[in-house]
Amino acid sequence: MSITLRGALSVWTSGREGAGDVHVADGRIAAGPGSGAEILDVSGCIVTPGLVNAHHHLFQSAFRTLPGTRQVPMREWLPAMAAAYRDAGIDGSLTYAAGRIAIAEGLLAGVTTVADHQLNWPAIDASSLDAGTEVALGVARAARELGGRVAFVRGSAGDDAATAAASADRIAQELAPAPGGVSDDGVVQVAVGPAGVHSDGEATFRAFAEVADARGLRRRTQANEQVDTEIALVRFGRRPLELLDAWGWLERGTTIAHLCDVTPDEIALLAERGVTGTHAPGCDVPMGWGVAPVQAMLDAGVRLGLGTSGGGSNDAGHLLADARLALQVSGLAGAQLDARDLLTMATAGSADGLGRRDLGRIEHGAAADLCVWDVSGVADGGTADPVAGLLWLSPGRRPRHVVVGGRIVVRDYALVDADEAEIRSALRERVGR
Numbered sequence: 106m107s108i109t110l111r112g113a114l115s116v117w118t119s120g121r122e123g124a125g126d127v128h129v130a131d132g133r134i135a136a137g138p139g140s141g142a143e144i145l146d147v148s149g150c151i152v153t154p155g156l157v158n159a160h161h162h163l164f165q166s167a168f169r170t171l172p173g174t175r176q177v178p179m180r181e182w183l184p185a186m187a188a189a190y191r192d193a194g195i196d197g198s199l200t201y202a203a204g205r206i207a208i209a210e211g212l213l214a215g216v217t218t219v220a221d222h223q224l225n226w227p228a229i230d231a232s233s234l235d236a237g238t239e240v241a242l243g244v245a246r247a248a249r250e251l252g253g254r255v256a257f258v259r260g261s262a263g264d265d266a267a268t269a270a271a272s273a274d275r276i277a278q279e280l281a282p283a284p285g286g287v288s289d290d291g292v293v294q295v296a297v298g299p300a301g302v303h304s305d306g307e308a309t310f311r312a313f314a315e316v317a318d319a320r321g322l323r324r325r326t327q328a329n330e331q332v333d334t335e336i337a338l339v340r341f342g343r344r345p346l347e348l349l350d351a352w353g354w355l356e357r358g359t360t361i362a363h364l365c366d367v368t369p370d371e372i373a374l375l376a377e378r379g380v381t382g383t384h385a386p387g388c389d390v391p392m393g394w395g396v397a398p399v400q401a402m403l404d405a406g407v408r409l410g411l412g413t414s415g416g417g418s419n420d421a422g423h424l425l426a427d428a429r430l431a432l433q434v435s436g437l438a439g440a441q442l443d444a445r446d447l448l449t450m451a452t453a454g455s456a457d458g459l460g461r462r463d464l465g466r467i468e469h470g471a472a473a474d475l476c477v478w479d480v481s482g483v484a485d486g487g488t489a490d491p492v493a494g495l496l497w498l499s500p501g502r503r504p505r506h507v508v509v510g511g512r513i514v515v516r517d518y519a520l521v522d523a524d525e526a527e528i529r530s531a532l533r534e535r536v537g538r
C-alpha cells in the first residue's frame with residue numbers, strides 16, 4: 106500500500122522543514138511515489154512525524170477525575186487510586202478496555218506510539234505468572250486492533266522482586282521475544298521499570314536490570330519529583346539519583362520520567378551517563394511537583410522526550426496539549442522553551458528514549474508514522490510561523506489524518522477501524538463509568 110501526501114504547507118521533522126510531499130510505501134517513508142499510490146491532498150496542512158508519548162499509565166484512563174483524587178496531597182491520592190483499582194480488579198479485561206480508550210484517545214490526538222508504564226498488578230506468585238501476562242496481552246491487543254504502537258513497560262510498585270522480574274521475562278517472551286524486545290512488526294515493545302526508589306528497593310531494580318540485560322530491553326523509571334526525593338532522603342539518607350546510580354541504573358538505555366527536582370550536578374551526571382529523560386508537565390504541574398529544568402537539561406546534552414503520565418493525575422492523553430503546557434510553564438523554570446525543541450521532544454526525543462531510531466522522524470526508511478495538521482482555519486490565522494503555531498495556537502488541536510506504519514488510522518478526525526461509542530460503552534460495562 107502506497108500513499109502520497111501531496112502539497113504540504115510544511116513537512117516538519119526534527120532539524121528539517123519545508124514545503125513538499127511525503128511518500129509512503131510498504132509501511133515506510135519512501136524517496137519517491139509508489140505505484141498506484143493513494144493521493145492525500147495535504148495543502149494547507151503541516152505534516153509531522155507521529156507523536157510519541159514517552160510516559161503514560163494507560164489503565165488509569167478508567168479512573169479519571171475520581172472523587173478523593175483531586176485537591177489532595179499525594180499521600181491521599183495514592184491510597185484513593187489503589188482502592189479504586191482493587192474495586193475494579195486488575196486483569197486483562199480491564200487493561201484491554203482502558204487501553205482501547207487511551208490508545209484511541211491518543212491516536213485521535215496524533216499519538217502513534219505510547220509507552221505504557223503499568224505499575225499495578227494482580228496478586229501473583231511464581232505459579233500464577235499467566236495472570237500478569239494477561240494484563241500485558243490486553244494492552245497489546247488494544248493497540249493492534251486500533252492500529253497504534255505501544256511500548257509496554259512491566260512496572261512494579263512495591264511488588265516482590267523475583268516475581269516481578271519473572272513476570273517481566275514471561276511477558277517479553279510472549280509479546281516480543283527477539284533481542285531488543287520489539288515485536289517483528291514493530292508494533293509492540295516490552296521494557297521494564299520499577300515505579301521509583303520511593304516504592305521499590307535495590308532488589309527489584311537489580312532483578313529488572315538482569316531481565317533487561319538478558320533480553321536487551323529498555324529500562325524506565327520515575328525519579329526526582331518532590332515526594333520521591335523526600336522519601337529517598339528519609340529512608341536512605343540519599344537523593345534518588347544517587348540511589349539509582351548505586352543500584353546500577355544510571356546507564357545508557359535508562360529513561361527517567363519527571364526529573365522536576367534535579368541539581369546542576371545531577372543534570373551533568375545524567376548527561377555523562379547517556380541517561381534519557383521524560384518531561385511530563387501535565388502531571389507534574391497539577392500534582393504540585395514543580396517544573397522540570399528542561400532547558401538546562403537540553404543544554405547539558407540530556408536527550409529528552411515528552412509524556413502525559415496517566416489518567417489519575419493529568420487526566421488527558423493529549424501530548425500536543427502538554428507540549429503547549431510545557432512551553433507556557435517553562436517561563437517559570439528559568440527559560441522559555443522553543444516550540445521546535447518541544448516538537449523534537451514529542452517525536453524523535455521520546456523515540457530515542459525507547460531505542461527506536463525507526464520512529465519519530467520523517468526520513469527515508471523510517472516507519473511511516475505521520476500526523477497531518479490542518480492549519481487553514483481561523484484559529485491559525487495571522488501566524489508568522491505556522492510550525493511554532495502548532496503549539497502556540499489552537500489549544501486542544503487534533504490532526505486531520507494520522508498514519509501508522511503506512512496505514513491511515515485516523516481520517517478526517519475520525520478513527521478508521523473503530524467506533525468511539527462502542528469503545529466507551531465497553532469500558533462503562535467493565536468499570537461502571
Ligand SMILES: [Zn+2]
Pocket residue numbers: 160161162327362388414415
Ligand atoms: Zn507517571
